[in-house]
Amino acid sequence: MLVTDYELIPGGRNIRVTEENKHQYVDLVAEHRLTTAIRPQINAFLEGFNELIHRDLKSIFNDKELELLISGLPDIDLDDLRANTEYSGYSAASPVIQWFWEVVQGLSKEDKARLLQFVTGTSKVPLEGFSALQGISGSQKFQIH
Incomplete structure (x- = not known):
């Protein structure tokens, strides 16, 4: 298994996680794992989705209506x-x-x-x-x- 270090913020490798900044750290880890780390997959999904459903059409539906349509x-x-x-x-x-x-x-x-x-x-x-x-x-x- 390949492990890669990733700085969540500039100079982050030199910042200790403390009681005061632990919430920021958790938010940054979640952001990284749920978006940044899978950005290529998200972009590929969006590209395919946008080919199927025109952007103007998506803008008239809220998230629940779009879920129901799909x-x-x-x-x-x-x-x-x-x-x-x-x-x-x-x-x-x-x-x-x-x-x-x-x-x-x-x-x-x-x-x-x-x-x-x-x-x-x-x-x-x-x-x-x-x-x-x-x-x-x-x-x-x-x-x-």
Whole structure:
């Protein structure tokens, strides 16, 4: 394995990481690993992407709309979502919960994707299903309060 030294800032090899500058160091390492180190790959991707989708066309879409155009609508397995839902102040048998699931069942594929976007922040179903749904603190079930 080839190891290459890379100065994150000019003269960085002579600067010790301290309590005072550790956040800057972490930011610089992340920037390097996520952009600088893979710049050729990013540029190749963008070149191919720009060949497929004209720049003017991209500017009229936000990131979520562009994701939807590229990936399409997700297939939402409502049985999986129900099985991975936690209720607070309700149970799965509560009338209001039953009504909720009846309404969701009747939604179009597009409206189900919008609901998923609204309640989870993404219109994508996790590859492993809703048992792998991620929240701010890691793995988290869909919750109804």
